[in-house]
Amino acid sequence: MSTEINSKLYITNSLGRKKELFEPLNPPHIGMYVCGPTVYGDAHLGHARPAITFDLLFRYLKHLGYKVRYVRNITDVGHLENDADEGEDKIAKKARLEAVEPMEIVNYYTHRYHQQMDQLNVQRPSIEPHASAHIIEQIEMVKKILDKGYAYEVDGSVYFDVSQYSKNYQYGILSGRKLDELMSNTRELAGQSEKRNSADFAIWKNAEPAHIMRWPSPWGDGFPGWHMECSAMGCKYLGKEFDIHGGGMDLLFPHHEAEIAQSTIANGKSPVRYWMHNNMITINGQKMGKSLGNALSLDDFFSGNHSALEQAYSPMTIRFFILQAHYRSTLDFSNEALQAAEKGMKRLMAATSDVKQLKAEKAAPNLNIEAIRQDCYAAMNDDLNSPIAIAKLFDAVRIVNTVKDGYTQINPLDLKLLQELFEVFVFDILGLQAENANQDDQLLDGLMETIIQLRQEARQRKDYATSDLIRDKLTALQIVLKDGKEGTSWDKK
């Protein structure tokens, strides 16, 4: 076990809105649940933020020596839509439009989601349960809540009785909402007439005849209410009480509030110790949303095929950009900001590669790499402050480059620390990876070596016409030559 497990990790708990020392229930094991995607469409930029945020947490906890069981659901039972196709479930709607089976849609977009997360180097969760595969568990949970008198059935639907709950528990404990305000502020919606109070929410919903996705239940054919799956599956795989539950801030209310309420009744205790919420993403200062027409898909970014994008942005650029902001801040996407991130990341990644080639000098003075390392841990321990960790890594980048260019010398111990620093933080924790992986291409390497040698010879005989021709031609092929003190290296783009 690494010694880092003893370091004090503080995270902001949405329950109380304060930074708290993270203390697992059953160390070294940690249970962590994150709300996953609804697989009825391509992942957009908004999906990248929680995926990367909690991937960072997953990686960091593992790095600290914990055994983490990370559960992220696939929502595939669909939920009510609030538009003209009222009552029809999202997946069923899409299936009918495209004349395919709902499960086909689910499979297709689940695969797409996995592909895109892989590209972002997001590690797969330990368990990725499908809501549709846990209908029984959800029904059982509804039964428990009914038995305990905190829900009521109306025409095949079961609603959670929020006012009953409020008599003994605090509904709004997570979101800071007051029940009476909720009662007076909630808008009239279809089907609401069945509810005793507008704040009540469905935990089982009766399926209309046209509704494709449906399951038998004690209350007739229907489907689970949209908060049920996370409660049922979280409990099944992580227990009645577990360490961390994450998701976007938009899920705070009503989704997570409802989860707390229903789990508290069904299981007798509040389900989660630390609630963590990542902030939203804006595009050019505007909220990203389907209704605004600016919900860029991840593929749009990777390919650059969208009128709002000046160029393609690689998955690692997106990842780096997201990590350069703290997860609890809103993050604004723009071409200018993305291009800045791309350049910065290239400089960082070049150093991670260059650091391996450096030569140590025994007599070199102490460069205090240890201090940078400590600062990186301190940043991560302070509510996963990846932007600060990255800033510190850029200090290390400067050291790599000064040593590389011969302005500074480095002793063996510092060099070892420096190499470990990049390995641990850049790759293991931040989860960045080299792009343009051309290390394996021996043919290309050999060719480039030859070309660089020819150019070098031309330069030595002051045949600059030839050397510049070589450089220009390579530039046109998106290959950049870098003349350094130790010779010439090259890179794509």
Added chain:
RNA sequence: GGUCUCGUGGCCGAGUGGCUAGGCAGCGGUCUGCAAAACCGCGUACAGCGGUUCGAAUCCGCUCGAGACCUCCA
């Protein structure tokens, strides 16, 4: 309308009472045949107004602006 969050230099983005991150862009320099890369140096920013304080970007109040949730959404 209700609840909440935020407003930092050209852009992005850390920082929550004094020690003034970082990236990108820009300017000057070193290096180079030239250029690129790299390195060195340069910007004294914190929406506005008022208050608390020896001292505030950081605390309080007001104004203006932006956003989130309250309704499917990461």
